[in-house]
Amino acid sequence: MKRIGILGGTFDPLHQGHMIIAEHVYEALKLDEIWFIPSHLPPHKQEATVSSEDRLQMVKEAIKGNPHFHVSAIEIEREGKSYTIDTIKHLKGAYPEHKFCFIIGGDMVQYLPQWHRIDELRQLVQFVGVGRKEITGKDLNEDVQMVEIPRVDISSSIIRDRLSHDQSIRYLVPESVFEYVKEKSLYEPKSE
Known part of the structure; x- marks a missing residue:
């Protein structure tokens, strides 16, 4: 059995x-792998600035x-709104021998009760919140590991x-992302 951390997001861009x-x-958490899963259409945000591709x-x-880092395109291939419940159900069906945890920002922990089908989701996956020392799972949500x-x-x-104001993003993103953004002219400043 592999222990997999899922890091989902729009990644518009990844930083x-x-x-x-x-x-x-x-x-x-001594995980075996982290899987990055870019969303197609995040249910709680506006549409991404650049293409899913x-x-x-x-x-x-x-x-x-x-x-130990991998990427999965399952939400992009599925299209439509990217609900975590659909992704986790798919992953558990495709990889029944794996144990998954879902990584969220510490600031999102308090909003978990508002997530789509959260009661069912909590039965399927362990949530892992990331944050600073003063944020604890006990303070915010009993079943979230911080x-x-x-x-x-x-x-x-x-x-x-920064990009819209023609400012550098070097060192804010991995060098390979910096080069990709430059090469593809992504997020260019809007002409006035």
Whole structure:
């Protein structure tokens, strides 16, 4: 049985914060692998800025060279809204011998009760919240396992904003993502 951490997201674009979360959870929980799953249409956010194909490719570029990081396109291939319940049910059916945990930001833990079919989802997967020492699973949600990570204030929206103002994102994203964004002219400033 493999123990797999799932890190889902829009990854619009993937940044160093995502990589730090994945590595810290992998190590803290002694997982076998981390699977990055880019969403097709996130149910709680507006549509992504760039295509799902570009977002998937950025993840592929970022995780090259890390043997315990993998990417799955199941939500992109499924299309429609990307509900976690559908993804977890699919994964459990396709990989019944694996045990999955689903990684979320510590700030999202308090919103878990509002997730689509959360009661059923809690029966299928262990949630892992990431955050700082002062955030604890006991304070926020009894059944969420918390993993402490260094505070990294990077977000995809900050990166998109910097790019829209023709500012550098070097070192905010993995170098391979930086090169991919440049090569494909993604997130270019809007002409006025």
